[in-house]
Each structure stands twice: as structure tokens, then as C-alpha cells.
Amino acid sequence: NNKMDLNGWDMYDIGKKLSNRTIFEILSMYKEKDEELNKKSIEYLQALNDKNETNKKRIEEECSHLSKEKCVIAIKIADEFTKENKK
16 A cells, blocks of 8 residues: 555644744755655665564664655645745
8 A cells, every 4th residue: 555644643743843833944854854764774775684574674664654754744845835925
């Protein structure tokens, strides 16, 4: 199932963190999530190399969650720019 539920309960925390933030802060959050995903990718490659299925599965779930958070942030960025353009 490739459908991302960006409105699920697991996205509540990131939604809360996004509220009342400046566009600069939101862009910074996006960059941080991107960096976290890059680090997880390196961990994933190590788990593959070690043939560690437990770590591989855990990292896959963490990457999925981070990807969803990154999408929520991207949508917030788009919303903020749309608001700016309507002024």
C-alpha cells in the first residue's frame, strides 16, 4: 500500500510543530527532515550490508514516517506561499 495518510494521528506532532511558524522556520524544518532521511539512508545501507533484517525493517518504518512528515511540511510551505501570493 503506497498511499500516504498525511492526516493520520501519527502526523499530529508535526502539524502541531508547524503551527505559528514563520516561512523561514518551516523551510528549516523541511531541510532538517531531509537531512534526517539522508542519515537513515546510510543506516539502511549498513543494515543491508550487515544482513540485519530487524534493523532494516525498523529503518524502513522510520524512513516512511520521516517521508510523510516531509510531505506535510512541503504542503505547509505551499500553503504559506499561496497565502503570500494572494495578498
